[in-house]
Amino acid sequence: MREIDLTAAELERYDRQIGPGVLTHDGQQRLKAATVLVTRAGGMGGPAALMLTMGGVGRVIIAHGGVLISPDLNRQVLGAEDVLGKPRAPEFAACLRSMNRFAEIEAIDHEPDDAEALQLARRCDVVLSCPPTFEERLRLNRAAVAAGIPLIDAAQWGLGGTLCVFRPGETACLQCLYPEPPPFEEDFPVVGAISAALGSLAALEAIKIVSGCGQVLWGKMLNYDGYRAGVSIIQLTRRPDCPCCAGSPALQGGLNSRTL
Numbered sequence: 001m002r003e004i005d006l007t008a009a010e011l012e013r014y015d016r017q018i019g020p021g022v023l024t025h026d027g028q029q030r031l032k033a034a035t036v037l038v039t040r041a042g043g044m045g046g047p048a049a050l051m052l053t054m055g056g057v058g059r060v061i062i063a064h065g066g067v068l069i070s071p072d073l074n075r076q077v078l079g080a081e082d083v084l085g086k087p088r089a090p091e092f093a094a095c096l097r098s099m100n101r102f103a104e105i106e107a108i109d110h111e112p113d114d115a116e117a118l119q120l121a122r123r124c125d126v127v128l129s130c131p132p133t134f135e136e137r138l139r140l141n142r143a144a145v146a147a148g149i150p151l152i153d154a155a156q157w158g159l160g161g162t163l164c165v166f167r168p169g170e171t172a173c174l175q176c177l178y179p180e181p182p183p184f185e186e187d188f189p190v191v192g193a194i195s196a197a198l199g200s201l202a203a204l205e206a207i208k209i210v211s212g213c214g215q216v217l218w219g220k221m222l223n224y225d226g227y228r229a230g231v232s233i234i235q236l237t238r239r240p241d242c243p244c245c246a247g248s249p250a251l252q253g254g255l256n257s258r259t260l
């Protein structure tokens with residue numbers, strides 16, 4: 001376990017988020033001790049990783065392959081014009097490091113396969129799933145269920161999107177919703193403002209889960225219809241014959257006891 005005592009400089013940095021109605025001192029320490037995986041680190045994952053890093057998560061792991069391209073720039077907050085054509089993961093990691101010297105940032109320059117996703121999930125306390133494809137989202141879901149850690153799934157389209165928070169063994173999982181990957185639309189439309197909103201909300205759920213602050217969106221889907229300015233929250237039902245989570249054991253001892 002890493003040293004989790006907060007230094008005076010950290011307490012000063014996080015002063016505005018420690019107190020009544022926000023985090024406790026112990027909650028901030030738990031954030032420092034935590035490891036969170038964010039994949040990918042694009043329109044949603046970028047702001048999510050940014051808020052986790054700035055909020056005091058001790059280790060943030062980002063995974064994202066390829067190089068930054070011009071159509072990314074309507075929603076990418078971790079890389080600007082000068083990063084065009086450069087590998088995303090190391091550039092994004094450098095941006096995150098510049099935002100908080102107390103955070104450890106790991107960068108993976110590709111999308112993890114099944115084995116690597118599971119390996120990563122076993123090192124983490126929470127997984128944030130922000131990829132565009134259902135194949136990747138379901139892969140991260142399988143990894144989180146197998147590792148017994150919470151999964152936060154964010155998805156976007158156009159001016160809207162969804163946010164789901166899953167707890168293995170207790171709530172539905174992503175594959176309870178999507179037994180098979182639905183058809184995927186390449187280059188779907190999306191406005192960066194909704195990407196950032198969903199990424200920030202995903203980060204907020206992770207911060208709440210790790211720190212113990214507030215009520216978590218466990219087992220529910222938040223749906224924001226930005227086009228019509230409507231919000232709904234629905235309870236998700238666990239599928240008894242789910243190919244992923246049927247029979248999965250309950251979460252052992254709450255969050256990952258290796259670091260908390």
Ligand SMILES: [Zn+2]
Nearest residue numbers: 173176242245
């Ligand atoms: Zn399931």
